[in-house]
Amino acid sequence: xxxxxxxxxxxxxxxxxxxxxxxxxxxxxxxxxxxxxxxxxxxxxxxxxxxxxxxxxxxxxxxxxxxxxxxxxxxxxxxxxxxxxxxxxxxxxxxxxxxxxxxxxxxxxxxxxxxxxxxxxxxxxxxxxxxxxxxxxxxxxxxxxxxxxxxxxxxxxxxxxx
Amino acid sequence: xxxxxxxxxxxxxxxxxxxxxxxxxxxxxxxxxxxxxxxxxxxxxxxxxxxxxxxxxxxxxxxxxxxxxxxxxxxxxxxxxxxxxxxxxxxxxxxxxxxxxxxxxxxxxxxxxxxxxxxxxxxxxxxxxxxxxxxxxxxxxxxxxxxxxxxxxxxxxxxxxxxxxxxxxxxxxxxxxxxxxxxxxxxxxxxxxxxxxxxxxxxxxxxxxxxxxxxxxxxxxxxxxxxxxxxxxxxxxxxxxxxxxxxxxxxxxxxxxxxxxxxxxxxxxxxxxxxxxxxxxxxxxxxxxxxxxxxxxxxxxxxxxxxxxxxxxxxxxxxxxxxxxxxxxxxxxxxxxxxxxxxxxxxxxxxxxxxxxxxxxxxxxxxxxxxxxxxxxxxxxxxxxxxxxxxxxxxxxxxxxxxxxxxxxxxxxxxxxxxxxxxxxxxxxxxxxxxxxxxxxxxxxxxxxxxxxxxxxxxxxxxxxxxxxxxxxxxxxxxxxxxxxxxxxxxxxxxxxxxxxxxxxxxxxxxxxxxxxxxxxxxxxxxxxxxxxxxxxxxxxxxxxxxxxxxxxxxxxxxxxxxxxxxxx
Ligand SMILES: Cc1ncc(C[n+]2csc(CCOP(=O)(O)OP(=O)(O)O)c2C)c(N)n1
Ligand SMILES: [Mg+2]
Numbered sequence: 120x121x122x123x124x125x126x127x128x129x130x131x132x133x134x135x136x137x138x139x140x141x142x143x144x145x146x147x148x149x150x151x152x153x154x155x156x157x158x159x160x161x162x163x164x165x166x167x168x169x170x171x172x173x174x175x176x177x178x179x180x181x182x183x184x185x186x187x188x189x190x191x192x193x194x195x196x197x198x199x200x201x202x203x204x205x206x207x208x209x210x211x212x213x214x215x216x217x218x219x220x221x222x223x224x225x226x227x228x229x230x231x232x233x234x235x236x237x238x239x240x241x242x243x244x245x246x247x248x249x250x251x252x253x254x255x256x257x258x259x260x261x262x263x264x265x266x267x268x269x270x271x272x273x274x275x276x277x278x279x280x281x
Numbered sequence: 282x283x284x285x286x287x288x289x290x291x292x293x294x295x296x297x298x299x300x301x302x303x304x305x306x307x308x309x310x311x312x313x314x315x316x317x318x319x320x321x322x323x324x325x326x327x328x329x330x331x332x333x334x335x336x337x338x339x340x341x342x343x344x345x346x347x348x349x350x351x352x353x354x355x356x357x358x359x360x361x362x363x364x365x366x367x368x369x370x371x372x373x374x375x376x377x378x379x380x381x382x383x384x385x386x387x388x389x390x391x392x393x394x395x396x397x398x399x400x401x402x403x404x405x406x407x408x409x410x411x412x413x414x415x416x417x418x419x420x421x422x423x424x425x426x427x428x429x430x431x432x433x434x435x436x437x438x439x440x441x442x443x444x445x446x447x448x449x450x451x452x453x454x455x456x457x458x459x460x461x462x463x464x465x466x467x468x469x470x471x472x473x474x475x476x477x478x479x480x481x482x483x484x485x486x487x488x489x490x491x492x493x494x495x496x497x498x499x500x501x502x503x504x505x506x507x508x509x510x511x512x513x514x515x516x517x518x519x520x521x522x523x524x525x526x527x528x529x530x531x532x533x534x535x536x537x538x539x540x541x542x543x544x545x546x547x548x549x550x551x552x553x554x555x556x557x558x559x560x561x562x563x564x565x566x567x568x569x570x571x572x573x574x575x576x577x578x579x580x581x582x583x584x585x586x587x588x589x590x591x592x593x594x595x596x597x598x599x600x601x602x603x604x605x606x607x608x609x610x611x612x613x614x615x616x617x618x619x620x621x622x623x624x625x626x627x628x629x630x631x632x633x634x635x636x637x638x639x640x641x642x643x644x645x646x647x648x649x650x651x652x653x654x655x656x657x658x659x660x661x662x663x664x665x666x667x668x669x670x671x672x673x674x675x676x677x678x679x680x681x682x683x684x685x686x687x688x689x690x691x692x693x694x695x696x697x698x699x700x701x702x703x704x705x706x707x708x709x710x711x712x713x714x715x716x717x718x719x720x721x722x723x724x725x726x727x728x729x730x731x732x733x734x735x736x737x738x739x740x741x742x743x744x745x746x747x748x749x750x751x752x753x754x755x756x757x758x759x760x761x762x763x764x765x766x767x768x769x770x771x772x773x774x775x776x777x778x779x780x781x782x783x784x785x786x787x788x789x790x791x792x793x794x795x796x797x798x799x800x801x802x803x804x805x806x807x808x809x810x811x812x813x814x815x816x817x818x819x820x821x822x823x824x825x826x827x828x829x830x831x832x833x834x835x836x837x838x839x840x841x842x843x844x845x846x847x848x849x850x
Contacts, residue, residue, distance in 0.1 A: 134414065134416075134417070135402065135403070135406070138403070138406065139406055142406055142407060146407050176595060176599075179595065180592065180595070180596055183591050183592035184592050186591075186592075187590070187592055188411075189410070189411040189434060189468060190411075
C-alpha cells in the first residue's frame with residue numbers, strides 16, 4: 120500500500136552528494152515528501168532523512184538504488200522499526216488580541232511555544248511527530264496563517280543498533 | 282619521510298601503467314594539454330586520435346567489450362567533455378567499463394563561467410557509475426588513489442563508466458605520489474557470492490520444473506560465465522535464450538539455443554519463454570524489449586534471478602529466488618547443486634516452435650535483401666568475425682543472421698540504441714584485438730553519425746569492414762510508419778546520401794559498391810582481402826524490407842507479427 124515511509128541515508132560528506140541522491144529520486148520517478156540533511160556523530164558522514172510515499176516493493180527498490188551510489192554508506196529503512204520521529208514547525212498566525220488566550224491554551228495542549236510576537240503576527244513553534252504537527256497546523260487554520268515552515272522529519276531507531 | 286611530488290599528468294600516466302592501459306582514445310584541447318605533453322615522452326601508452334569525442338567514447342567502449350578490460354577515453358573541458366556524453370550514456374546503459382578523463386578549467390575558475398567551462402560532473406551524474414572533480418586540496422592529495430578508485434569502480438561489481446574531471450592546474454601542478462594496492466581503496470569489495478540456501482532452493486526449482494528456460498544477458502559477458510552457463514544448460518537440458526547483449530555467450534548454433542526472444546527476437550525463443558514454467562534469468566534485467574507487456578510476459582513462470590546488482594532483483598519482475606551475486610560463481614554453484622535432468626516432453630515442444638517459426642526473408646531473384654548480405658557475410662567469414670552494429674534494422678539483421686559462438690565478439694548499443702556507435706566501436710575493437718576480423722554492420726543513416734572516424738581507421742591502418750545496408754531510409758523508423766501509421770513516411774527519406782564509395786576514397790579508405798545479388802559474395806571477398814585500411818562497402822539493398830518477427834511496443838508474445846512470407850506458405 121502506498122503510505123509515507125522514511126529512509127535514513129548515511130552519506131560521505133562529499134561535494135554533490137545531495138545532488139546525486141536527489142537526482143536519483145527524480146530520475147527514477149520516486150517522490151521526496153520531505154528531506155532533512157545534517158551532520159552526524161562522525162564528521163565525515165552526513166545523514167539524510169527522506170520521507171517518501173511508496174508501496175513496500177517501491178521503497179525496497181528505492182533503497183537498493185540509493186545504496187548503489189558510491190558516496191552512500193548505508194541506507195536504513197525505518198518501516199519495520201520502532202523509532203523516535205520528530206519534526207519542527209514554525210507557524211506565523213495573525214490573531215486578534217482577544218484570541219491570544221485561546222491560542223496560548225492550544226499551544227499548551229500541544230506543547231507548542233510562542234516564540235515571537237510581532238507586527239506580522241505570532242510565531243508558534245511546535246515539535247513532534249508529523250501527525251501531531253499536521254493536527255496542530257489544522258487547528259491553526261482557524262486563525263489566519265501568514266506563513267509556515269517545517270523542518271522535515273528526522274528519525275532515530277530506538278534499538279541498540281546505530 | 283618526504284613525499285614524492287610529481288605533476289598530476291605524470292601521476293595519471295603512472296596509474297595508466299599500473300592499470301595496464303597501453304592505449305586510450307582521446308582528443309586534446311586547452312585543459313588537457315599538460316596530459317598530452319606528458320604523453321609526448323610516454324613509452325608505455327599511446328593515444329589514438331579520433332575525429333570527434335563521441336568516437337573516442339564509443340571506441341573505448343568497443344575496446345572494453347572485446348577485450349574485457351577497462352576502456353579509456355579523454356577529452357578537453359567544455360565542448361570536448363560534452364561530446365563524450367552520448368558515449369558515456371551508451372556505456373552506462375550496457376554496463377561497459379570505461380574511465381573517461383576530462384580536462385577542466387583551473388580550480389580557481391571553476392564555477393565562474395570561465396572559457397570552455399561546463400559542469401561535466403553535474404552533467405554526467407545520471408550516466409556514470411560515479412564521477413569525480415579533483416578540485417579541493419584533499420582531493421588533489423588523493424589524486425592517484427582517486428584514479429585507481431575510478432578504474433576499480435569501472436570494472437568491479439556491475440561495471441560502468443566512471444569520469445574523472447581534472448582541472449588544468451591539477452594536471453600541470455604537483456600532486457603527492459603514493460603507491461597503494463587496490464584492497465586498501467575506499468569502496469573495495471570482495472566478489473559477491475551466493476547464499477547456499479538460495480542456491481539449494483534454485484536447484485530444487487530447476488529439478489521440479491517441467492518447462493524451464495534459461496535466459497542470459499550481458500552480465501554473463503561481464504562475469505565471464507559462458508562456460509558455466511553451458512555446463513548448467515547441458516547438465517539440466519535447459520533451452521537457452523539470450524538478450525541482444527549476451528549474443529555469443531551460449532553458442533547460437535548449439536541445439537539447445539533458442540535464439541534471442543523479444544521485440545525483434547526469434548519467435549521460437551519468445552514462444553519458449555511464453556510457455557515456460559520456470560525462468561532462470563542470469564545477468565539480464567527484464568528490459569522492455571524482452572518482456573513487452575509485463576503483465577502478459579511468461580505468465581506461468583516462476584523466476585530465479587541471478588544478478589550482481591541487487592537492485593535489479595524484483596525491479597521489474599518479482600523473483601521467487603533472487604541471488605545478488607557474481608554470475609560465474611553463482612552459476613557454477615548452481616550447477617554443482619542441481620541434479621542432472623532431461624528435457625522430457627518440453628523438448629518436443631521446443632523443436633516444434635523452431636520448426637514452425639524459423640527466421641525467413643524474401644530471397645528472390647532481382648532482390649538484394651539486406652538479410653542476404655548478412656547471411657553471405659556470415660558464410661564467407663565462417664562466423665569468425667567480431668561484429669559491431671549501428672542501430673536500426675541493420676542491428677536486428679546482424680543479430681539474426683550472424684550467429685556467434687563466443688562472447689566478446691559482439692558490440693552493439695543495446696540499452697541506449699545509439700546510432701553512430703558501430704563504426705567507432707569497430708575501431709576500438711580492432712585496436713584491442715588487432716589480429717581479428719572486425720566488421721561493422723551499418724545502416725546508411727547511422728554510419729553518417731560518426732563517419733569522420735574513417736580518418737582514424739586510415740591513420741591507424743585498421744582493416745575494419747563497414748558493411749552499409751543502404752536502403753536510403755531511416756529504415757527502422759520507416760518500418761514503424763509502415764506498420765502503424767499506414768505508410769505515412771515522414772522524416773525518414775535519406776535521399777541525398779553521399780556517394781559512400783567516393784567518400785571512403787576521400788578519406789583514403791577503400792570504397793566498394795554492390796547493387797546486384799550475384800555480386801554480393803565477390804564484393805565481400807574483395808573487402809576481406811584488404812588488410813591495411815578500412816573498407817566501406819555500400820550495398821544497395823531492397824529499400825522497404827522490414828524486420829520480422831516484430832512485436833509492437835507494449836504488446837506481448839501473443840501479438841507477434843511474423844514474416845508475411847510464412848503466412849502465405
Ligand atoms: C542517435 C540516434 N538518433 C535517432 C535514433 C532513432 N532511430 C532508431 S533506428 C533509426 C533509423 C536508422 O537508420 P539506418 O542507420 O539507415 O538503419 P536502418 O534501420 O535503415 O537499417 C533511427 C533514426 C537513434 N536510435 N539514435
Ligand atoms: Mg537505412
